[in-house]
Amino acid sequence: MLTAEQEQVRDLAAQVAQREIAPHAAAWDREHTFPRELYTKLNDAGLMGMLVPERYGGSGAGYVAYELAIEEIARVDAGTAVTLSVHSMICATIEKLGSEEQKRAWLPRLAAGDELAGFALTEPDSGSDAASLRASAVRDGGGYRLNGRKQWCSTGRFAAVVMAMFRTGGAGAKGISAFLVDPKSPGVRVERVTEKLGIHSSDTCDLAFEDARVGRDALLGGEGDGFQSAMSALYGGRIGIAAQAAGILAACLDASVKFATERYAFGKPIGAFEGVSFKIARMATDLEAARLLALQAASLADAGEPFAVEASKAKLFASTAARTHAAEAVQIHGGYGYTTEFPVERYYRDAKITEIYEGTSEIQQLIIARSLLGRLE
Numbered sequence: 001m002l003t004a005e006q007e008q009v010r011d012l013a014a015q016v017a018q019r020e021i022a023p024h025a026a027a028w029d030r031e032h033t034f035p036r037e038l039y040t041k042l043n044d045a046g047l048m049g050m051l052v053p054e055r056y057g058g059s060g061a062g063y064v065a066y067e068l069a070i071e072e073i074a075r076v077d078a079g080t081a082v083t084l085s086v087h088s089m090i091c092a093t094i095e096k097l098g099s100e101e102q103k104r105a106w107l108p109r110l111a112a113g114d115e116l117a118g119f120a121l122t123e124p125d126s127g128s129d130a131a132s133l134r135a136s137a138v139r140d141g142g143g144y145r146l147n148g149r150k151q152w153c154s155t156g157r158f159a160a161v162v163m164a165m166f167r168t169g170g171a172g173a174k175g176i177s178a179f180l181v182d183p184k185s186p187g188v189r190v191e192r193v194t195e196k197l198g199i200h201s202s203d204t205c206d207l208a209f210e211d212a213r214v215g216r217d218a219l220l221g222g223e224g225d226g227f228q229s230a231m232s233a234l235y236g237g238r239i240g241i242a243a244q245a246a247g248i249l250a251a252c253l254d255a256s257v258k259f260a261t262e263r264y265a266f267g268k269p270i271g272a273f274e275g276v277s278f279k280i281a282r283m284a285t286d287l288e289a290a291r292l293l294a295l296q297a298a299s300l301a302d303a304g305e306p307f308a309v310e311a312s313k314a315k316l317f318a319s320t321a322a323r324t325h326a327a328e329a330v331q332i333h334g335g336y337g338y339t340t341e342f343p344v345e346r347y348y349r350d351a352k353i354t355e356i357y358e359g360t361s362e363i364q365q366l367i368i369a370r371s372l373l374g375r376l377e
């Protein structure tokens with residue numbers, strides 16, 4: 001029940017993915033390449049401003065279109081998909097919470113793909129427990145002085161703007177504020193580039209803030225609103241990660257169907273054995289369930305309805321399914337699956353992160369459980 005525009009976005013994303021990403025995905029993975037120039041091409045297809053209204057230079061295609069596009073991109077390269085997902089979630093957050101000046105300053109550039117956006121919440125000593133973060137923003141003249149370290153910032157080295165959370169007040173969530181910071185500004189340093197298991201075509205780095213000065217216009221929302229702003233960004237982002245997981249799952253299914261019909265054992269294609277074909281049947285079923293859960297959350301978001309819990313359910317289900325079925329896809333490929341001759345080993349490595357970032361599976365379960373039981377502790 002997609003609109004013609006949503007189908008168009010999906011088809012366009014699939015075409016761009018096949019033409020501009022698929023031929024390079026294995027090499028980007030092998031060589032850990034961040035394909036910066038690709039994002040200009042994604043912009044030509046209108047994919048960089050899907051969550052930005054037309055008046056700020058985006059397409060305003062909405063969350064359903066975003067889910068469909070991310071899935072198609074992840075089907076060929078999960079690293080590119082997360083870069084696009086995080087970028088889009090920051091665009092949406094600036095649009096939702098930013099001042100008119102911030103929207104005018106950032107959205108047209110981000111929607112055009114000229115500039116990329118990142119998100120910096122996690123620190124060495126706080127991940128799931130984000131409300132305990134320690135990086136500080138202290139008032140200084142007309143602005144703020146930022147100090148501390150942000151860990152595993154996606155797109156950190158290539159972003160023109162990072163939505164970063166700092167403590168401006170006392171302990172806990174209410175003491176946190178969000179800022180829009182250029183990571184290349186004086187006082188901000190790339191402390192470490194992260195080597196990781198998968199999503200090698202995405203950039204992940206730690207940012208050190210050492211007396212970095214920002215103006216008052218860098219504050220996103222009010223002082224003390226930063227934790228809620230970060231959560232608001234993550235609700236939308238989780239639709240993107242659910243879509244990324246669904247895309248990896250779709251790639252596993254494509255590869256497994258092909259291999260199961262082409263590979264022979266005991267005189268038959270291996271797909272003739274129930275031990276193989278039933279794995280594929282479950283993969284296909286979970287893919288549709290993952291996609292539908294993500295689309296449900298996306299439809300609610302587009303309708304302006306609450307969608308946080310649905311986004312958590314979608315991310316929880318899709319990421320578990322992606323990790324489980326990526327392992328099965330390797331199994332179906334036998335020894336070939338363990339080699340770089342086939343792409344399923346990459347899908348297997350890429351799938352795992354979907355259970356961790358933008359809230360681990362345990363945190364998603366906490367959110368879903370609390371929506372049913374309240375806070376019992």
Ligand SMILES: Cc1cc2nc3c(=O)[nH]c(=O)nc-3n(C[C@H](O)[C@H](O)[C@H](O)COP(=O)(O)OP(=O)(O)OC[C@H]3O[C@@H](n4cnc5c(N)ncnc54)[C@H](O)[C@@H]3O)c2cc1C
Nearest residue numbers: 119120121122126127128152153154356357358359360362
């Ligand atoms: C490749 C990559 C990219 C990333 N990109 C970004 C980014 O762009 N921006 C950003 O801010 N962060 C980013 N992150 C960080 C990511 O979001 C965190 O790693 C994640 O939120 C988990 O935090 P943690 O690693 O500190 O684990 P912890 O919070 O220390 O958790 C460790 C384990 O304990 C469990 N746990 C913790 N609390 C509970 C609880 N209450 N109940 C049950 N179990 C619990 C967790 O589920 C997990 O299994 C990235 C991480 C990676 C690896």
